[in-house]
Structures are given as C-alpha cells and as structure tokens.
Amino acid sequence: MFLQFLFISSAFLTIASAVAVLLTKNIMHSCVFLLASLIGVAGLYATLGADFVAVTQIMVYMGGVVILMLFAVMLTGGKDFISRAQNLLGLPASMGNRWTYGIGLIVGLVFLLTNIKLLMGITKSLPVKTITNEFPSTVNEIGHLLIKEHVLAFEISSVLLLGALVGAAIIARPRKQN
Amino acid sequence: MMSLASYLIISLILFVVGLVVMISRKNIVAILLGIELILNAAALNFVAYSRYVTNNLDGHIFSLFIIVVAAAEAAVGLAIVIRFFQIKETIHIDEATQLRN
Numbered sequence: 001m002f003l004q005f006l007f008i009s010s011a012f013l014t015i016a017s018a019v020a021v022l023l024t025k026n027i028m029h030s031c032v033f034l035l036a037s038l039i040g041v042a043g044l045y046a047t048l049g050a051d052f053v054a055v056t057q058i059m060v061y062m063g064g065v066v067i068l069m070l071f072a073v074m075l076t077g078g079k080d081f082i083s084r085a086q087n088l089l090g091l092p093a094s095m096g097n098r099w100t101y102g103i104g105l106i107v108g109l110v111f112l113l114t115n116i117k118l119l120m121g122i123t124k125s126l127p128v129k130t131i132t133n134e135f136p137s138t139v140n141e142i143g144h145l146l147i148k149e150h151v152l153a154f155e156i157s158s159v160l161l162l163g164a165l166v167g168a169a170i171i172a173r174p175r176k177q178n
Numbered sequence: 179m180m181s182l183a184s185y186l187i188i189s190l191i192l193f194v195v196g197l198v199v200m201i202s203r204k205n206i207v208a209i210l211l212g213i214e215l216i217l218n219a220a221a222l223n224f225v226a227y228s229r230y231v232t233n234n235l236d237g238h239i240f241s242l243f244i245i246v247v248a249a250a251e252a253a254v255g256l257a258i259v260i261r262f263f264q265i266k267e268t269i270h271i272d273e274a275t276q277l278r279n
Contacts, residue, residue, distance in 0.1 A: 015188065021212075022198055050241070052238065061245075076260060108198040146239065
C-alpha cells in the first residue's frame with residue numbers, strides 16, 4: 001500500500017517535472033524542475049528496491065550536478081535576457097521558436113509511437129516472475145560486485161573522473177589578457 | 179500496477195521529453211538538462227530490468243556508472259558553456275558557428 005503510494009507520487013513527480021522543464025520560460029526554474037524530476041526518479045529506484053542507487057542519485061544530483069548547472073546559469077546570464085528578450089512567438093530567447101518546437105514534437109511523437117509498438121511485443125514475450133515485496137539491502141552485494149567482477153570498469157571510471165576534472169579546470173580557466 | 183511495463187512506460191515518457199527538450203530549446207544549458215533527462219531514463223530502465231527480469235545486481239552497477247558518466251559530462255559541458263560565454267557573451271545555440279576565433 002505504502003509502496004504503491006510511493007510509486008504513484010514518484011511517477012507523477014517525475015513526469016510532471018520533466019514536462020515543466022520543457023515548458024518553463026525561465027531557465028533557472030527549469031533547473032529546479034529538473035531537480036524535482038531527479039528526486040522522482042530516486043523515488044522510483046526506491047520502489048524497485050535499489051536503495052544504494054537511490055541514495056547515490058540524490059547525493060550526486062542534488063549535491064553536484066544541479067548546483068553546477070545553477071552556477072553555470074548564474075555565470076552566463078549576461079546580455080542574453082536583455083538583448084534577445086523575445087523571438088517570433090514572443091517567448092524568451094532560451095525557449096526556441098515555432099520551428100524547433102514543431103520539429104521536436106514530430107520527432108517525439110514518432111519515437112513514442114514506434115517504441116510503444118516495440119513495448120507491446122516485449123511485454124508479451126517476457127517471463128512472468130513472482131515478485132516479493134521484501135527488499136534486502138543491496139549495499140553489501142554491490143560493494144562485492146564493484147571490487148570483484150566489475151573492478152576494471154570501476155578503475156576506468158576513476159580515470160574518467162580525473163580526466164573530466166582536469167579537463168573542466170583547463171577549459172574554464174580565465175582568458176589571458178593580451 | 180507496479181509491473182515492468184509501467185516502469186518502461188515512465189522511462190519512455192522521460193526519454194521523449196528529454197529528446198524534445200534537446201531539440202526545441204535554444205539555450206545550451208537547457209540542452210544539457212535534456213541530456214540529463216535522457217541519461218536518467220536509461221538508468222531507470224536498467225534498474226527495472228534488473229528487478230523484474232534478471233536476478234542479479236548488474237543493472238544497479240550499470241546505473242551507478244551511468245550516474246558517474248553523467249556527472250563527468252555535466253562538469254565538462256558546463257566548463258565549455260562558461261568558456262563559450264567568455265568568448266561570445268551569449269549562450270544562444272545559434273551563435274555557435276565557428277570552432278576557433
């Protein structure tokens with residue numbers, strides 16, 4: 001009962017906030033709606049019994065990615081909101097115009113219909129498993145998997161993070177005054 | 179109600195919304211928001227399949243690596259956005275027309 005309530009509220013939060021990201025005029029509000037959508041995804045992870053992934057999602061996205069995006073929005077506000085105040089539809093410049101929205105809606109609808117057609121076939125052919133509602137903790141097993149079977153991917157991801165850190169610091173350094 | 183199909187439908191809707199955000203917005207930061215939505219849809223699919231189809235936790239591991247890659251991608255992408263703003267003084271995507279100034 002509680003699980004179903006959590007599932008329904010998380011699904012509603014995820015989808016409604018994602019649509020709000022698409023439709024909001026202010027880019028700052030868009031970032032905050034993205035944060036709400038990611039919290040909804042973390043709730044969906046919790047309903048699937050993935051406790052470690054849910055907590056990691058909340059920590060990494062709330063503490064890292066969305067804060068970084070808010071900093072980027074604040075550092076790059078500038079003349080964009082003044083000189084390009086409106087476009088053809090009378091919307092702010094960050095919203096795109098009627099052509100981009102039309103093309104986006106057409107592509108989205110085609111993708112949605114083809115994937116629904118695919119999902120019909122997949123869900124019929126899957127084996128039906130009986131699911132218990134007991135969720136044992138996955139932290140212990142994930143720790144063993146990370147240092148036994150998936151240790152190569154673990155090390156490669158650490159190298160990737162180091163490279164991304166150094167690369168971001170080099171790219172975003174202040175310009176030389178010449 | 180809570181079956182594999184419902185999770186797949188939620189993930190599909192999240193993916194399509196992210197795709198439409200990427201195509202239709204003109205702000206570079208908004209395009210990065212669309213990329214985050216798409217990555218989350220993929221990770222949700224992995225965890226759902228891990229619970230309802232297979233019996234191991236490999237889907238959780240893959241989802242964790244997707245979160246790691248998303249964080250690295252956001253760091254580098256936002257550094258590029260800040261650099262682009264230093265040069266062009268706008269983050270409108272139509273202004274990005276040359277590789278070097």
